[in-house]
Amino acid sequence: MKFTPARLPGVWIIDLELREDERGFLARTFCEREFQQHGLNTRWPQCNLTLTRRRGTIRGLHYQADPKPEIKLIRCAVGAIWDVLVDLRRNSPTFGQWEAFELTGQNRRMLYVPGGIAHGFQCLQDNSEVFYHMSEFYHPELARGVRWNDPQLAIPWPLPNPILSERDRQLPLLAELP
Numbered sequence: 746m747k748f749t750p751a752r753l754p755g756v757w758i759i760d761l762e763l764r765e766d767e768r769g770f771l772a773r774t775f776c777e778r779e780f781q782q783h784g785l786n787t788r789w790p791q792c793n794l795t796l797t798r799r800r801g802t803i804r805g806l807h808y809q810a811d812p813k814p815e816i817k818l819i820r821c822a823v824g825a826i827w828d829v830l831v832d833l834r835r836n837s838p839t840f841g842q843w844e845a846f847e848l849t850g851q852n853r854r855m856l857y858v859p860g861g862i863a864h865g866f867q868c869l870q871d872n873s874e875v876f877y878h879m880s881e882f883y884h885p886e887l888a889r890g891v892r893w894n895d896p897q898l899a900i901p902w903p904l905p906n907p908i909l910s911e912r913d914r915q916l917p918l919l920a921e922l923p
């Protein structure tokens with residue numbers, strides 16, 4: 746795997762190294778030793794898969810609050826997404842800033858996202874699937890988020906008129922977070 750630091754501190758872009766032969770390829774998507782060498786989490790007690798049916802749909806921007814912040818390893822397995830991270834770590838030099846990445850079934854790019862960062866994506870192709878490794882179990886009472894269209898963030902989502910869950914439509918603004 747090739748590890749490249751992103752602009753937000755602690756976020757890594759991880760690209761696969763394909764071992765190709767006439768049958769196709771093999772690539773590692775996780776290796777405890779390589780992750781340890783980069784000082785990254787290696788304990789993933791839960792993995793999630795989502796299917797998003799309609800292009801334009803937005804999921805997010807989500808995070809799990811203290812005392813169980815989640816580290817996420819994210820990959821688009823099928824289709825394509827525009828993936829957005831918002832730094833909510835108050836002591837971070839990039840607090841309140843966002844960074845976006847295109848993750849597709851073809852580029853197989855992964856994102857390593859530390860706790861304290863909100864995550865969301867817009868589906869760019871119908872029937873996109875996203876696979877997550879999570880460093881914590883799901884605690885619904887700690888599920889939090891920030892509004893996708895917060896004017897302070899001004900995230901330029903690529904597609905208009907997104908489909909959103911009822912919960913995501915009503916998430917607070919960054920300025921309203923405790």
Ligand SMILES: Cc1cn([C@H]2C[C@H](O)[C@@H](COP(=O)(O)OP(=O)(O)O[C@H]3O[C@@H](C)C(=O)[C@@H](O)[C@H]3O)O2)c(=O)[nH]c1=O
Binds near residue numbers: 804808866883
């Ligand atoms: C996140 C999660 C949800 N659920 C349940 C709750 C609900 O009934 C159903 C759908 O949950 P949600 O509406 O929260 O799904 P979704 O909006 O896809 O939530 C996800 O969004 C992206 C952006 C992330 O970063 C993920 O960490 C996660 O928050 O699945 C679990 O059982 N385990 C989980 O780990």
